[in-house]
Amino acid sequence: MSLFLASVGFGLVTAAVLAIAAVGFTMQFAVTDVLNLAYGAVMIGSAFVAYWLNQAGVNVWIGMLAAAAAGAAGSVLLNQGIYAPFQRRGSTGITMVIVSLGMTLIIEFGLQAIVGGTNVSYTMAQGPTVRAGGLILTTVQLVIIGLSVVVMVAVHGLLRHTKLGKAMRATAANRSLARNCGIRTNRIVTLTWILTGALCGIAGTVFAMNNGSFGATSADLFLVVILAAVFLGGPGQAYGAMAGAVIIGLATEVSAAYITPSYKDVVAFLVLLITMAVRPGGVLGATA
Amino acid sequence: MTSAQLYYVIILLVYGGVDVIACLGLSQQFGVAGVTNFGFIIFQAAGAYTASVLSLPSQSANGRFQSYIGGWNLPWPVPWIGAAIVGGLIALPFTFLVGRRLRGDFAAVGLLITAVMANLLVTNYRPLLNGDAGLSLVPAPLQGEYDPTSQRYQWVYAAGAIMLAAGAFLLVRRLTESPYGRSLRAMRDNDLVADSLGKNLVSMRAAVLVLGGALAGLSGAILVGFINTWAPAAWGYAETIVLFAAVIIGGAGNHRGAVLGAILVPVAFEEITRFISGPPGVVDDLQWVAIGLLIVIFLWFRPQGVLPERRRATRAGGPPTGHIDIPNGDVVTLASAGPEPGRAAEERHATSAARAGGPLAARSVSHPAPPDENPVLRTVEVTREFGGVRAVAGVSIEVRRGTLTGLIGPNGAGKSTLLGLLAGTIPVTSGQVIYQGSDVTGVPAYRRARLGLVRTFQLASEFKRLTVMENLLSAVPANRGDSLAGALRGRRYWRGDEDAAIGRAGELLDRFGLSGYADTYAGDLSGGQRRLTEIMRALMAEPAVLLLDEPMAGVHPRLARQIGAQLLGLCAEGMTILMVEHELAIMDEFCDPVIVMAEGAVLATGTMAALRSRIEVVEAYLVG
Numbered sequence: 001m002s003l004f005l006a007s008v009g010f011g012l013v014t015a016a017v018l019a020i021a022a023v024g025f026t027m028q029f030a031v032t033d034v035l036n037l038a039y040g041a042v043m044i045g046s047a048f049v050a051y052w053l054n055q056a057g058v059n060v061w062i063g064m065l066a067a068a069a070a071g072a073a074g075s076v077l078l079n080q081g082i083y084a085p086f087q088r089r090g091s092t093g094i095t096m097v098i099v100s101l102g103m104t105l106i107i108e109f110g111l112q113a114i115v116g117g118t119n120v121s122y123t124m125a126q127g128p129t130v131r132a133g134g135l136i137l138t139t140v141q142l143v144i145i146g147l148s149v150v151v152m153v154a155v156h157g158l159l160r161h162t163k164l165g166k167a168m169r170a171t172a173a174n175r176s177l178a179r180n181c182g183i184r185t186n187r188i189v190t191l192t193w194i195l196t197g198a199l200c201g202i203a204g205t206v207f208a209m210n211n212g213s214f215g216a217t218s219a220d221l222f223l224v225v226i227l228a229a230v231f232l233g234g235p236g237q238a239y240g241a242m243a244g245a246v247i248i249g250l251a252t253e254v255s256a257a258y259i260t261p262s263y264k265d266v267v268a269f270l271v272l273l274i275t276m277a278v279r280p281g282g283v284l285g286a287t288a
Numbered sequence: 289m290t291s292a293q294l295y296y297v298i299i300l301l302v303y304g305g306v307d308v309i310a311c312l313g314l315s316q317q318f319g320v321a322g323v324t325n326f327g328f329i330i331f332q333a334a335g336a337y338t339a340s341v342l343s344l345p346s347q348s349a350n351g352r353f354q355s356y357i358g359g360w361n362l363p364w365p366v367p368w369i370g371a372a373i374v375g376g377l378i379a380l381p382f383t384f385l386v387g388r389r390l391r392g393d394f395a396a397v398g399l400l401i402t403a404v405m406a407n408l409l410v411t412n413y414r415p416l417l418n419g420d421a422g423l424s425l426v427p428a429p430l431q432g433e434y435d436p437t438s439q440r441y442q443w444v445y446a447a448g449a450i451m452l453a454a455g456a457f458l459l460v461r462r463l464t465e466s467p468y469g470r471s472l473r474a475m476r477d478n479d480l481v482a483d484s485l486g487k488n489l490v491s492m493r494a495a496v497l498v499l500g501g502a503l504a505g506l507s508g509a510i511l512v513g514f515i516n517t518w519a520p521a522a523w524g525y526a527e528t529i530v531l532f533a534a535v536i537i538g539g540a541g542n543h544r545g546a547v548l549g550a551i552l553v554p555v556a557f558e559e560i561t562r563f564i565s566g567p568p569g570v571v572d573d574l575q576w577v578a579i580g581l582l583i584v585i586f587l588w589f590r591p592q593g594v595l596p597e598r599r600r601a602t603r604a605g606g607p608p609t610g611h612i613d614i615p616n617g618d619v620v621t622l623a624s625a626g627p628e629p630g631r632a633a634e635e636r637h638a639t640s641a642a643r644a645g646g647p648l649a650a651r652s653v654s655h656p657a658p659p660d661e662n663p664v665l666r667t668v669e670v671t672r673e674f675g676g677v678r679a680v681a682g683v684s685i686e687v688r689r690g691t692l693t694g695l696i697g698p699n700g701a702g703k704s705t706l707l708g709l710l711a712g713t714i715p716v717t718s719g720q721v722i723y724q725g726s727d728v729t730g731v732p733a734y735r736r737a738r739l740g741l742v743r744t745f746q747l748a749s750e751f752k753r754l755t756v757m758e759n760l761l762s763a764v765p766a767n768r769g770d771s772l773a774g775a776l777r778g779r780r781y782w783r784g785d786e787d788a789a790i791g792r793a794g795e796l797l798d799r800f801g802l803s804g805y806a807d808t809y810a811g812d813l814s815g816g817q818r819r820l821t822e823i824m825r826a827l828m829a830e831p832a833v834l835l836l837d838e839p840m841a842g843v844h845p846r847l848a849r850q851i852g853a854q855l856l857g858l859c860a861e862g863m864t865i866l867m868v869e870h871e872l873a874i875m876d877e878f879c880d881p882v883i884v885m886a887e888g889a890v891l892a893t894g895t896m897a898a899l900r901s902r903i904e905v906v907e908a909y910l911v912g
Contacts (some may be wrong), residue, residue, distance in 0.1 A: 034391055037400075082584065091587075093393035094324050097534070099587055101326075101400075101529055105580030113573035220525075221408070224401045235394070262412040269405040273385070276398045280390045 005134040006248065007257035008098040013141045015249025017147035017206050022197030022241040023155055028075075031192040031237030034083050035093065037100040039226070040219035042078070042197065043108035043204030046071040047214060048111065050205045051120055060124045064205040071201020072194045078103065079193045112216035119213040144206050151199065152242055158195075159238060168192055168198040172236060221265050225252065228272035245249070247271075290437065298442045304555050305449030306511045309456045311534050311550035312543055313503030316460045318532070319540030319597070320469060322476025323386050323494040324393070326400035326528055328504060333406070333523040334378050335371035335505025336512040337417050340426045342367035344511075348725040350425070354418040364429035369508040375505015378496040388494045403525040409522040422519020429513050451508050453547075456503055458575055460543050461501070465600075466775035467782060470754070472496065473541070474762040477751035484713050484745075485763045485829055486737035488790030495772045513658045526576065530554055533583045539593025541753075548595055549787045553582070600836075601807040602757045602790055664689040665741070665833050665865050670709050672702075678704040681888035683717070687833070687898050692859045694879030694896070695868045696903060701885040706834050711743035712736045712868070723833070738765060739780065740832030744839060746868075748818050752811030756802060756821050759810045761786075763828040789828070796824045799854075816843045827858075834858075836867040840874060852878040872896075874902065 025039050049070040050063030058066075086099055131145025137145075159165040170178040171188045179185045207222060208214040227250045233240020248268050256264035292875025298451075310332055341358030344350060348731035350359065354733055362370075382402070386395045411420045428436035428445075435441055447512055459798035463469050464728050475482040475492055483489050512518045530553060536818045538549020586593070672680040680702040687693050697701050708714030710721055712733035720729045723741055731739070742763075751759050761767075767789060768774045799802045800820050805813065810821055823839055848871070856878055875882050876896050884891040884903055892899055 020789060035397065037397070086588070093391065094396060095587060095591075097324075097393045097396055098532065099584055101532075102580040102583035102587075105526065105576045106584070109573040109576035109580070113570045113577065114429070197910070220404065224404055227397060227401060229485050231394075264407055266409065269401060272401060273398060276390055276394060277384050280394065 003257050004133065004254070006136060007254045009137050009141075010256075012135075012254035013137070013144055013210055013249075014253050015246045016145040017203060017210050018198055018225060018249045019148050019242050019245035020206065021153050021203035022233070022245045023152070024196040024203060025226055026230045026236055026241040027155075027168070027199075027238055028192065028196035030238075031168050032079065032083070032189050033087070033093075033175070034079070035097050035100065035235075036078075036083070037097060038078065038103040038107055039200055040223035041104045041111075042071055042074050042240040043222075044159065044214065044216060044219045045111055045204070045207040045208060046105055046201035047073060047204035047247055048115060048216075049201075050208070051122060054122050055122070060122045060205070060209070063122075064202060067205045068198040068201040071199070071204065072197035075193045075197025075200060076190060079190070080221055080287070084189075100119050108216050108220075114263060115216055116122040117201065117215065119218070121213045124209070138180035140209060144210060147202075147206065151202070154167070155238060164188070164191065171177045223264060225268045228268035228275075231272055231275050295442070298439075298446045300559065301446035301557060302449045302510070302514050304551055305427035305446070305453040305471040305607070306507045306552040307531075308453040308547050309507040309532070309548040310504050310508070310531055311538070311554075312453075312456045312460050313500035313507075314531050315535050315538075315540065315543055316463065316503075317500040317547035318497045318535055319542065320460075320464050320476065321472040321495055322392070322479070322493065323493055324396040324399075325382075325497065325500065326396045326401075327382070327403035327406075328500065328531060329523045329525065329528040330403050330406050331375045331379060331501040332508040332511075333410075334501075334517045334520075335375040335508030337423070337508075338374040338505065339367040339371040339512050339651050339811075340423045340518055341417075342370045343427045343429075344423070344425070345578050347819050353607055354421065354423060354425075355415050355424060356418050357416060364513075365429075368513070371509035372502040372506040372793055375508070376498040376502035377785075380494065380502030382497055382711075383490060383494040386497065394705035400525060400528075403528060408525060409413060420520060422517060422521070423516040426512050428516060428517065428657055429701065445514060447817060449514075451667035452510065455847075456506075457543060457547065460499075460503075462778060463772075463775050464543065466779070467761070467764075467769035467786060468771060468775035470758055470762050471770055473754060473758075474751045477753050478749055480713065481749040481751070483733050483824070484711055484735050484737055486742075487695055487786070488734050495823035501825065526579075529583070530579055533579050535593075536583060536591075537586050537593055539597065541597030542593070542595045545593050545595035545597075549593070552594075553579070554753040564584050578590045580584065582758050596802040599755060599807065599809065601755070601760060602761075606710070626639075644827060646660055648761055662689065662725075663687055664724055665710065665866070666722045667706075667710070668722065670721060671717045672709055672714060673717045674703050678888050680709060681821070682816045683885070683888070683890055685883055685890060687864060687894070689864050691858055691881065692855055692867065692879050692884040694875045695866060695885065696870070696875055696882055697885035697891075699733075700887070702888040704837055707743055707837050707866070707868060709840070711741060713743065717784075737829060740830065741835070742826050742831035742833070743831045744826050744837055746837040746841070748815070750810035750821055750825075751815070751831045752809065755807050756797070756810050756813070757790070757793055759821055759825050760796065761789050761830045764789040764792075793824075793828060796827060816847060819843050820851075832862045833866065836865060838870065840869060840871065848874060849877065872900070876900070894911065 021039075025036070028039070029035055034236065046067040050060060050067040053063040053066050055058045081094065082099060082103060086096060093100070124140070130137050130139060130142055161168060167178070167183045167188050170181065170183055171185050178188075204219070207219065208268050211218065225248060229244035230241050231244075232247060233242070233244035248271060251271065252267050253263040255267045310328070314325070314328050317325050317328075341356055342360050342362045343364070344356065344359045345361045346359035349354050349361075366840035378654060382399065385398045390398070410417055417423060446572025456549040464472070467567065471482065471487050472492055474485075475487060475489060479489055534553035535546050535550070538547070539552055557578070558575070561571050564571055667683055667685050669682045669684055670680060671678060671682050683702070683706060695706070697703050705714060710714050712728070712731060720727055721741065722728070723736070728736055728739070728741070751762060752764060764770070764785075767782060767785045769786060774782055794803070794806070797806055802817060802820060802822075802824075805817065810818065813821060818841065819839055823836070826834055826836075840851060842853070852874060855867070859865055867879065869879070880895055881893055882896050882899055883893045884899060892902055
């Protein structure tokens with residue numbers, strides 16, 4: 001019982017981190033039409049920005065804001081410098097994926113050449129442990145969960161109740177039609193890169209906090225988990241990604257408690273493959 | 289040269305052979321068939337592990353310092369053959385990912401993740417293949433008989449690797465240059481259209497996965513036999529990207545390019561870093577950065593690679609074979625050149641003759657094909673819903689043999705969807721499709737095409753990187769070379785079929801005035817020429833029932849009427865055509881009967897004269 005509850009606690013934290021990352025990824029894909037596999041690399045790059053500030057004595061939560069800015073700036077640069085020119089030329093989806101893989105290598109190993117191959121950790125207080133209904137969580141973990149809930153509510157508000165969100169949904173549904181309706185799609189796409197890039201930066205920082213230690217290539221496996229959540233919810237579906245993140249987060253951590261932790265990501269992988277084979281459009285409905 | 293230098297040369301030769309074999313397998317998948325296998329390295333790993341456990345003694349005999357399954361201590365060449373077989377077999381399950389339903393880029397991501405996960409599993413589960421530490425002391429081939437450390441042995445080994453690479457080259461070239469290879473390239477350019485022309489996508493993709501897997505497995509066996517050790521670190525997911533970089537830089541779709549790329553990228557590139565000094569980790573990191581840069585830079589500046597895919601010219605216009613279906617009575621020139629003297633009159637004559645059952649239809653007297661009362665194609669209450677919207681709602685139609693039936697209606701009436709339901713490119717939600725008396729509702733599109741039920745598409749659907757001639761040839765049913773086995777038997781086996789098909793295609797090109805474009809890439813044609821190519825390609829499939837989706841859209845009105853006359857001629861010979869068209873004038877002139885659709889349902893069926901006023905009301909009401 002306590003083992004189960006403890007694993008549920010871990011699962012909730014993982015789901016919280018995953019939800020921020022997956023919602024960013026899926027919105028990015030929906031609006032920009034780039035299946036950006038370099039997302040994990042940008043996450044880790046942003047996490048290192050927070051680390052450098054943290055090393056200079058800045059509080060890591062303030063560092064996280066800098067990481068969000070770095071993720072936004074990096075994503076916009078990535079799009080303006082690389083993806084957008086390829087898209088303007090009419091490159092196919094496959095070409096874009098190959099390009100994003102190339103960018104993954106460039107960013108991750110470029111970063112590793114600078115920071116070296118050893119893992120680092122943030123200097124931060126974990127805060128007192130909180131027990132609630134059998135769950136045992138540190139303050140940091142609670143803050144991460146709270147932050148994730150705030151981000152999800154904000155995304156919901158953005159998509160449903162703002163003009164920008166409406167324009168983003170329109171652009172995702174049909175870019176040329178949206179442009180013909182007077183939506184400045186180029187600006188919407190750039191804004192999406194900024195927003196999802198910021199989510200990516202926040203996700204990278206909380207991922208690094210939750211992981212304890214991290215290195216330049218730490219996000220490779222986490223990208224698999226992100227993709228599992230995204231595909232489970234249906235690629236491009238923000239709410240689907242949220243639900244997918246909760247399911248995958250709980251499934252990986254609970255299974256880690258009963259089988260070996262080394263294999264916990266395999267659960268995500270199996271979910272992903274089965275989803276792809278059986279319901280390519282995602283399991284959790286097709287409504288945005 | 290010192291012996292150390294000589295040994296270095298041998299290493300390069302063996303690595304070169306290994307990488308060439310792997311890149312050829314990948315080139316066949318990615319460059320020729322358009323299957324983006326980001327998990328390619330799994331198959332090389334599978335081959336290396338298989339060769340290892342087949343050649344290693346059992347783990348107890350090996351002092352139990354490493355644990356692994358198998359350990360059969362089998363003599364060479366059994367481990368190598370086993371490696372190729374296992375490499376091919378484990379590719380089979382992946383067919384479900386790349387088969388039919390999943391977008392190509394999603395399938396690629398699925399395969400990439402599979403590679404990451406397979407590596408994770410093997411790393412963590414030690415009893416299987418000794419986990420993270422990997423296998424070592426893997427026996428070299430025939431090491432009982434010969435001394436693997438002797439220079440003579442190593443030279444022979446290098447020569448063997450190169451000969452196997454040459455063999456792999458001949459194998460993939462034989463496949464690619466066959467009619468089967470052409471079908472693979474057609475699938476790469478547009479899989480939906482290839483499906484509608486009778487190509488079995490699942491079987492073709494399975495074939496290239498298995499072939500590439502077998503080649504990768506063999507390459508792994510050769511590598512492990514030389515370096516005698518194999519561990520998860522040797523096959524990280526990023527190694528696949530190196531091979532992709534090689535194929536892209538060399539030239540996807542050109543096997544010589546794959547060979548060049550294999551020598552340039554994995555071999556030359558990784559060797560160069562041996563001679564660069566710097567902090568140990570940093571040089572490796574920068575090497576990966578450079579691989580990434582090479583991919584992005586090449587895709588931008590030279591996406592076709594150093595050695596682009598070459599254009600395959602055929603000897604167009606071969607000898608007449610008598611297979612041609614279109615009578616040569618009154619020549620209708622369809623060349624889109626400017627007006628010629630007497631041309632307009634000739635056209636008028638041709639069109640009116642066709643309408644009156646003139647020369648084009650004259651032949652039907654000798655072999656009669658009267659519009660028979662039994663429908664060759666009919667539907668029973670077919671319905672298709674798209675997310676709650678009923679695009680086609682309970683439609684029952686009949687198409688009688690030998691007619692040129694028109695299908696008309698405003699935008700969104702469900703015409704194209706109905707065509708898709710008939711051809712099988714869109715599955716029905718409910719209802720039945722009856723073709724030549726049998727229920728084909730559950731028959732997939734490619735098999736309906738083989739039964740003679742062939743469709744064209746509303747949007748341009750030519751195979752862009754195939755020439756016009758190749759586009760036509762790609763549709764030929766029952767070419768002996770259009771199967772894996774047939775292609776492997778070589779040119780002599782299928783040359784007869786191919787020559788006959790080239791003859792037929794040549795005559796069609798003459799008829800439609802495109803002879804001069806036989807060796808032009810279809811992607812370089814004008815809009816009207818593409819429509820013609822598509823119609824000719826559909827005719828090459830020898831349809832009994834031809835489903836045309838706006839064949840005259842975007843075509844000059846004069847050319848459109850010439851096409852109409854040709855179609856009437858075909859019907860007079862017994863072909864049945866169902867044609868979606870927007871132009872009432874075209875319907876007036878050529879189609880009888882005409883089916884009117886609006887909002888997913890059939891409004892009326894009958895002659896154009898009887899329906900004209902009704903159609904105009906409908907159009908005005910729904911569109912106006």
